[in-house]
Structures are given as C-alpha cells and as structure tokens.
Amino acid sequence: MDGNGRWATARGYPRFYGHIRGAARVKEIVRFSRETGIKALTLYAFSTENWKRPEEELSVLWKILKKYLKREVHELKKQGIRLHVIGEIDRLPKDAGAELKAAIETLSAGREMNLTFALSYGGRAEIVEAARLIAKDAVKGRIDPARITEADFAAKLFTAELPDHGDVDLLIRTSGEMRVSNFLLWQCSYAEFDFPEVQWPEFTVEEFRKSLGLFSSRKRRFGGV
Ligand code: FPP
Numbered sequence: 593m594d595g596n597g598r599w600a601t602a603r604g605y606p607r608f609y610g611h612i613r614g615a616a617r618v619k620e621i622v623r624f625s626r627e628t629g630i631k632a633l634t635l636y637a638f639s640t641e642n643w644k645r646p647e648e649e650l651s652v653l654w655k656i657l658k659k660y661l662k663r664e665v666h667e668l669k670k671q672g673i674r675l676h677v678i679g680e681i682d683r684l685p686k687d688a689g690a691e692l693k694a695a696i697e698t699l700s701a702g703r704e705m706n707l708t709f710a711l712s713y714g715g716r717a718e719i720v721e722a723a724r725l726i727a728k729d730a731v732k733g734r735i736d737p738a739r740i741t742e743a744d745f746a747a748k749l750f751t752a753e754l755p756d757h758g759d760v761d762l763l764i765r766t767s768g769e770m771r772v773s774n775f776l777l778w779q780c781s782y783a784e785f786d787f788p789e790v791q792w793p794e795f796t797v798e799e800f801r802k803s804l805g806l807f808s809s810r811k812r813r814f815g816g817v
Contacts, residue, residue: 593618593635595767595791608652613793615656619664622707624797626671628804632706632754636775640680640714654688657711661695668695672704678750679713706754713750715777722748722778751779759783762807764800766792784810 593614600610618635625633638653668675675696681689692709725748729735735744743757751758760776760783768789772780786803788795 593637593792593795594765594769596793598767599791599793608649610791610793611649611653611656615660617793617795618660620797621795621800622664622668622673623671624800626673626705630705632708632758634678634708634710634751634754634758634760634776636710636713636773638679638711638713639774640712640717641774643683643712651685654685657709658688658691661691665695665698668699668707669702672702673699673707674702674705675699676706676708676753677711678708678718679711680717681711683712708751708754708758710775713775715772715774718750719778721750746778749778751776762786762803764788764803766790766795782812782814784812 596610596614597607598610599613600607621635622633637657643650675692677692677696681692684692692711722745726735726740726745730737730740746752746757746759749758758776758779760780762785763772763775763780763783764786765771765773766788768787770785770787776783784807786806788799788803790799
C-alpha cells in the first residue's frame with residue numbers, strides 16, 4: 593500500500609493524513625475482495641524497515657490500525673472473514689498488539705476469506721525463521737534433512753495456514769515503484785505483478801478491477817510451455 597505520504601504531501605497535508613485516507617481504502621478493498629470471491633488478501637501495512645520513521649508518524653499508524661479494528665471487526669465477522677497477522681507482532685505497541693490478538697480470536701471462525709496484515713514484516717526474516725524451525729526438527733530427529741521438501745519448508749512460514757501455503761497469485765504495489773521490498777519473497781515465486789501509478793489513497797475499487805483484469809489476461813505457465 594505504497595504512496596500514502598507522497599499523496600498527502602503533494603496536496604499540502606501532513607503525511608499521517610495519507611495513512612488515514614489509506615485506511616479508508618483498506619475498508620473498501622477488503623469488502624470488495626470478499627464480494628468478488630477472492631480467498632486471500634494480504635496487505636503490507638508495515639515493513640521491518642518502517643521502524644525508522646519518526647515516532648509521531650508511527651504512533652498515528654498504530655492509532656489508525658486500532659481504530660480500524662475496533663470499527664470493522666463486527667462487519668468482518670458478518671462477512672465471514674478470518675484475520676491473520678504475519679510479522680513481529682510482539683514488537684508492536686502493547687495496546688495495538690492486544691487489539692490485534694482480540695480481533696484474530698473474534699474472527700477465527702471466518703471461512704469466506706483470509707485477510708492478512710503484514711506488520712513489522714520482512715520476507716528474509718520469515719525465511720530465516722522457517723529455516724530455524726526446520727533445523728530444530730532435524731536436530732530432534734523429527735525430519736530427515738535429505739528429505740526436506742518445498743512443502744515442508746512452506747509449512748514453517750508465517751503463511752502456512754493460508755490456502756496453498758500463501759502462494760501469491762497477484763502482487764499489486766501502488767505508486768509506480770517497481771520493487772518487491774522484502775514482501776513475501778518465497779510466496780511470490782510464481783506471482784504476477786502489477787505496479788499501478790496511483791498512490792494507495794487513490795486505489796479505488798475501479799483501480800483494483802483494472803489490476804484484476806490485467807491478471808486475468810496473463811498466461812501463467814509456471815515454467816511449463
Ligand atoms: C506506505 O506509504 C504505507 C504505509 C507504511 C502504511 C500503510 C498503512 C495504512 C494504509 C493504514 C493502516 C492500515 C490498516 C491495515 C488499517 P508511505 O508512507 O511509504 O508513502 P510514501 O512512499 O509516499 O512516503
């Protein structure tokens with residue numbers, strides 16, 4: 593969800609206002625995804641690198657997240673949405689972490705769509721953690737190193753509970769930046785990419801439809817012919 597800060601600054605607003613407008617888009621895009629039949633939607637809300645931002649901006653971000661959860665959790669439950677968080681949830685401020693854990697619990701029976709927030713998330717850190725877990729299993733004799741499969745490894749990632757272990761079909765990064773920035777590195781192996789020029793606060797349902805249209809037109813061969 594890139595470009596909140598630039599969107600705000602270009603219009604003479606403080607950066608945090610871009611995040612407020614961005615959160616309104618989150619609400620619309622989540623609802624639309626559920627209605628469209630998308631089974632998993634993962635939103636990169638905060639990377640491990642984002643901790644470098646000024647304290648003031650960070651505290652607004654956590655406030656927005658808490659407000660979103662408080663306001664939306666009942667609606668999400670009605671829609672049958674299950675919530676997951678990937679990333680270092682323990683690094684988040686206590687109240688935000690508690691609100692997230694409560695929302696995950698409230699929404700645990702959701703079967704219609706998996707909504708995942710990536711918070712204090714980094715793809716390399718996730719892969720290293722999975723390697724640690726597999727190594728522990730090997731040391732304990734629970735797995736034979738010579739027989740470790742891709743599926744065994746994927747089952748140790750933060751996305752293990754998601755459909756297809758979280759394999760990404762379509763990655764959309766707004767604001768025209770053409771970088772992956774440490775997002776779902778393993779899971780994006782066969783992903784299609786779209787880099788719309790609009791900033792995240794401008795990413796309306798119409799823009800999302802365009803991305804989905806583009807995705808439908810791509811021929812995915814997964815290395816075959
Ligand atoms: C990237 O834009 C966006 C973020 C770091 C925060 C995203 C957060 C939200 C959309 C709101 C809260 C989220 C939820 C899940 C309710 P940027 O600030 O890096 O923009 P810039 O590159 O223009 O500076």
